Amino acid sequence: xxxxxxAGESAPISVPLLVHCQNLSKNFNxxxxxxGLDLDIPPRICFGLLGPNxxxxxxxxxxxLGQSPRSGGTLEIFGEDIELNRRQIRQRTxxxxxxxxxxxxxxxxxxxxxxxxxFRLPTSEMDRRIPQxxxxxxxxxxxxxxxxxxxxxxxxxxxxxxxxxxxxEFLVLDEPTTGLxxxxxxxxxxxxxxxxxxxKTILLTTHYMEEAERLCDQxxxxxxxxxxxxxxxxxxxxxxxxxxxxxxxxxxxxxIVGRLPPSCRTEHAGESLYIYSNHAKPLxxxxxxxxxxxxxxxxxGLEDVFLRLTGRELRG
Amino acid sequence: MKPNSxxxxxxxxxxxxxxxxxxxxxxxxxxxxxxxxxxxxxxLGLGYGxxxxxxxxxxxxxxxxxxxxxxxxxxxxxxxxxxxxxVYTRMVPQQTYEAILATPAEVDDIVIGxxxxxxxxxxxxxxxxxxxxxxxxxVNDWTALFxxxxxxxxxxCFAAPGLIITALARGYEYFNFYMTLxxxxxxxxxGVFYPITTLPAPMQSxxxxxxxxxxxxxxxxxxxxEPVTNLGLHLGTLGLFGLVTAWVATILIRRxxxx
Numbered sequence: 349x350x351x352x353x354x355a356g357e358s359a360p361i362s363v364p365l366l367v368h369c370q371n372l373s374k375n376f377n378x379x380x381x382x383x384g385l386d387l388d389i390p391p392r393i394c395f396g397l398l399g400p401n402x403x404x405x406x407x408x409x410x411x412x413l414g415q416s417p418r419s420g421g422t423l424e425i426f427g428e429d430i431e432l433n434r435r436q437i438r439q440r441t442x443x444x445x446x447x448x449x450x451x452x453x454x455x456x457x458x459x460x461x462x463x464x465x466x467f468r469l470p471t472s473e474m475d476r477r478i479p480q481x482x483x484x485x486x487x488x489x490x491x492x493x494x495x496x497x498x499x500x501x502x503x504x505x506x507x508x509x510x511x512x513x514x515x516x517e518f519l520v521l522d523e524p525t526t527g528l529x530x531x532x533x534x535x536x537x538x539x540x541x542x543x544x545x546x547x548k549t550i551l552l553t554t555h556y557m558e559e560a561e562r563l564c565d566q567x568x569x570x571x572x573x574x575x576x577x578x579x580x581x582x583x584x585x586x587x588x589x590x591x592x593x594x595x596x597x598x599x600x601x602x603x604i605v606g607r608l609p610p611s612c613r614t615e616h617a618g619e620s621l622y623i624y625s626n627h628a629k630p631l632x633x634x635x636x637x638x639x640x641x642x643x644x645x646x647x648x649g650l651e652d653v654f655l656r657l658t659g660r661e662l663r664g
Numbered sequence: 665m666k667p668n669s670x671x672x673x674x675x676x677x678x679x680x681x682x683x684x685x686x687x688x689x690x691x692x693x694x695x696x697x698x699x700x701x702x703x704x705x706x707x708l709g710l711g712y713g714x715x716x717x718x719x720x721x722x723x724x725x726x727x728x729x730x731x732x733x734x735x736x737x738x739x740x741x742x743x744x745x746x747x748x749x750x751v752y753t754r755m756v757p758q759q760t761y762e763a764i765l766a767t768p769a770e771v772d773d774i775v776i777g778x779x780x781x782x783x784x785x786x787x788x789x790x791x792x793x794x795x796x797x798x799x800x801x802x803v804n805d806w807t808a809l810f811x812x813x814x815x816x817x818x819x820x821c822f823a824a825p826g827l828i829i830t831a832l833a834r835g836y837e838y839f840n841f842y843m844t845l846x847x848x849x850x851x852x853x854x855g856v857f858y859p860i861t862t863l864p865a866p867m868q869s870x871x872x873x874x875x876x877x878x879x880x881x882x883x884x885x886x887x888x889x890e891p892v893t894n895l896g897l898h899l900g901t902l903g904l905f906g907l908v909t910a911w912v913a914t915i916l917i918r919r920x921x922x923x
Contacts, residue, residue: 376923413766415762415765415766415922416922416923417922434770435768435770436768438766438767438768439768441766443766445762445763445766447759447762449758449759449760449762449763450763451683451758451760451763452758453687453690454686454687458686462683462686463763463767465679465682465683466676466679466764466767466768466769467767467768468675468676468679468768511766514767
């Protein structure tokens with residue numbers, strides 16, 4: 349079993365990795381979707397998998413869940429090979445898929461009961477857990493309602509509750525807040541914080557850098573099925589981006605290019621010019637001569653790192 | 665699990681069966697009406713209407729002949745419908761299987777559970793027609809109840825090819841091909857309306873290869889209280905057909921769901 353030392357040199361307490369993949373690969377009709385990914389997730393952290401559309405995030409998750417056989421490499425969860433012990437691993441895993449697949453033939457509460465029955469939970473256990481779960485996602489009042497009467501945010505909360513019905517140690521979420529309004533998104537975030545406090549290990553994919561920054565301890569950015577970068581959110585920003593950015597929109601950007609301080613790095617995207625620098629002062633001075641509506645000086649963030657690593661062109 | 669291995673039989677299949685049974689229970693009122701209503705209209709319309717002109721067929725009143733054939737046909741029909749339209753609905757638009765596959769249940773459990781459920785629905789429907797036939801005096805003996813397990817088997821055997829079509833289908837319109845090219849010919853040719861011995865000899869050989877023929881050959885004599893001839897041959901053919909198609913269906917559904 350692979351070991352990783354989390355406690356540093358002085359007190360080497362080894363914790364078994366929850367997920368351990370080496371050279372993980374997946375081809376669809378000869379085309380690589382995931383090409384040699386090494387992925388290690390220690391327990392009790394929130395791990396974010398970032399990447400543009402088609403980068404291989406969902407394929408990676410599906411392989412981790414045993415819903416898609418790998419084409420190559422090794423893949424262990426809880427120290428067990430997913431191909432050999434799929435059922436035992438799923439017994440300890442909770443999954444929130446990208447698309448809602450709640451059972452429309454049942455009510456809110458029945459959805460949880462039915463899902464529990466696939467885990468063969470005894471009725472007494474469900475009687476205990478399900479009211480707690482409904483209460484946690486604030487759906488107790490809707491327990492007897494049909495699925496098609498729920499809004500997108502409520503459905504997502506129910507899907508999260510459903511993923512917790514087997515009291516999993518490992519929670520996997522594929523774009524958990526895509527398409528939700530800010531209120532619903534904040535509710536999901538606070539639930540996930542609570543999960544983490546309760547000692548669960550979380551793996552999520554997201555397109556929202558704010559979400560990744562708020563929730564994740566470790567981030568991995570992938571594209572074309574390969575690793576681009578991996579670190580903590582602040583580590584990524586420090587490593588891959590200057591501290592300050594000046595965004596300039598419109599025609600003015602053309603005039604500016606000529607009189608930039610030499611230490612600056614620039615990027616064009618559409619009508620906008622991005623000027624990156626580790627020094628705030630020259631950017632501030634530049635901004636002072638420009639109308640407020642045409643420029644924005646800010647600290648760089650994860651989104652800048654993401655765009656720098658994966659490029660600014662649009663994805664399918 | 666190898667991609668082409670035989671389906672695994674596990675208790676989890678019953679949780680899939682139970683899911684469908686619970687949904688069905690909710691819609692039972694409408695279901696029961698359909699199960700009783702449709703055959704009642706067929707039987708009254710054809711059995712009495714046509715029966716007045718036909719009189720007897722194969723040594724029994726035409727109504728009795730038709731009722732016993734309808735039981736077999738209905739087992740085929742109900743299992744086919746369920747294994748195509750309903751299973752496709754659960755598989756594609758509802759993504760119910762995707763959700764189930766995130767739990768310890770496996771593809772094989774889904775396939776076996778669905779096959780058992782389709783057979784169960786055939787049993788409901790066959791029993792309903794049997795009850796209607798009995799009420800209208802077409803059944804003489806309680807031994808007709810021995811037809812029930814055969815009805816279940818018939819449902820299972822027709823659910824499996826239905827699942828094959830579903831595994832290959834890219835939309836509901838695919839099922840119309842199977843209806844027109846497989847189910848309708850069997851409905852007309854396999855001895856539901858008349859004994860197959862009245863067909864021209866080459867046709868008789870052809871219909872021997874159609875599974876509904878064998879289902880009718882077992883169910884009719886049991887329902888009307890006559891001895892079944894060549895029971896082993898008919899059961900064996902039906903069973904073999906069901907097992908082989910169930911195996912193929914399992915392989916294809918695995919391929920469809922696990923990519």
